[in-house]
Amino acid sequence: MDELTAFGLHYRRYLRGLELAFKYLPFLTNVSPFKTIERRMSPFFKQVHAMSGSMAAVLPQAGVPEFRRAWLDSHALFARHFLEYxxxxxxxxxxxxxxxxxxxxKEVVERGGVLLTYHTHHQNTLCCILGVLGSKVSAVAAAPEASPLYPVIGTxxxxVNADSAIHFRGGRYIFTNDLRALARDVRTALQESSVVVCLADFTQQGSKAPNQRLFGRYISPPTGVIELGIKLETPFYFSVLAPESGVLKLKLRKFDDFSPSLNAVVSAYVSYLQECILVCPSLWQGWEWFGALPDVPESLS
Structure with missing residues (x-):
């Protein structure tokens, strides 16, 4: 069995176990020993050690054991929430x-626009919240079928998508596998004053965005939705939803440039991510791929 399939099977057992525990033993799921079990059972239990190495290399003042516990707890909280979407x-x-x-x-809900968010485990939950509060939501995402894990955890x-989308008030997931349909559907959503939620905190080959610096590495995010938002003169917002100091905190920032360039939007987006990570390193899933990002040359550091 290859490593990816083994991970997928582990993930599937983890989710089934949590669902059974929440359904039949809910009184046990809020006690401290259950948190320890959740961490040990997590499909990311081994990976988080490598992630903590990447994190500690750029944030040596952060506590590694605390980071590992908080990262795993954040993922477990997502699982708890999506089971009750x-x-x-x-x-x-x-x-x-x-x-x-x-x-x-309130402005985001009433006005719509492009809401650029980040991989925090809770991006689908963010879409639910926006819909519950009154937004028509369109969420840009990779199609589940595109994942190599689909045969194992596709159900x-x-x-996750179906149960969150019931809150989208007529919006839906817009999948990235058909670029022509993606552009058409995002344009329509923005013209209807929907909130278009998009993740861009990763490098995409062929991106038009100049390299952005993130903790001494270069990241070049995908820009298709951003370019379309600029063309349609839509407002841009950045948002993080993640546990911080024991609560699920929703942070927002508006990008206030009235005639923005692509580089200005992407630079501000990455800068906000770094700012939020400095406050709470465990909020970002991206430590999983951070180590593969190219280093900024020392001459430019």
């Missing part, structure tokens, strides 16, 4: 989420 409502949001900028969130990936 269908039950998310205003009361759930009020109970589980702290919004840092309520007025700005769960489809469930």
């Amino acid at each position: 269908r039950r998310i409502d205003h009361d759930w949001v009020k109970k589980n989420v702290v919004v840092e900028e309520p007025a700005l969130l 769960w990936a489809v469930r």
Whole structure:
């Protein structure tokens, strides 16, 4: 059995185990020993050690054991939440989420635009929250079938999308496998004042974005949705939803340049990610691929 398939099978057992525990033993799932079991059972238990090495190399002041626990706990919290996506409502949001900028969130909901977010485990939950609060949501994502893990955990990936999309108020997932349809559907969504949620915190070959610096590495994000947003003069927002200091915190920032360049938007997007990571290193899934990003040459450091 290859390593990827073994990971997928581990992930599937983990999700099945959590679902059974939440369904039949809910009184045990909030006690401290269960958190330890969640961490040990996590499909990322081995990988988080490599991630913590990447993190510690650029943030030596951060505690490695604390990072590992917080990263695994964040993933487990996502799993807990997505198993109850269908039950998310205003009361759930009020109970589980702290919004840092309520007025700005209200603007996003009412006005729409491009909301650039990050891999925090909770990006699908963010889309649910936006929909519950009144946004028509269109989420740009890779099709589940495109993942090499689809034969093993495809049922769960489809469930995440289907159960979150019931909150999108007529919006839907826009998949990236058909670029022509992607451009058409994003354009339509923006013209309808939807919130188009997009992840771009990774390098894409052929990206038009100049290399951006992230902790001494170069990252070159995908830019198709950003370019279309600039062309349509839509507002841009950056958002992070992740656990911080024991609560699920929703952070927002508006990009205020009224005639932005592609480089300005991407630079501000990456800069905001770095700013948020400095506050809470465990919020970012991207430590998983950070080590593969090219180094900034010493002469430019």
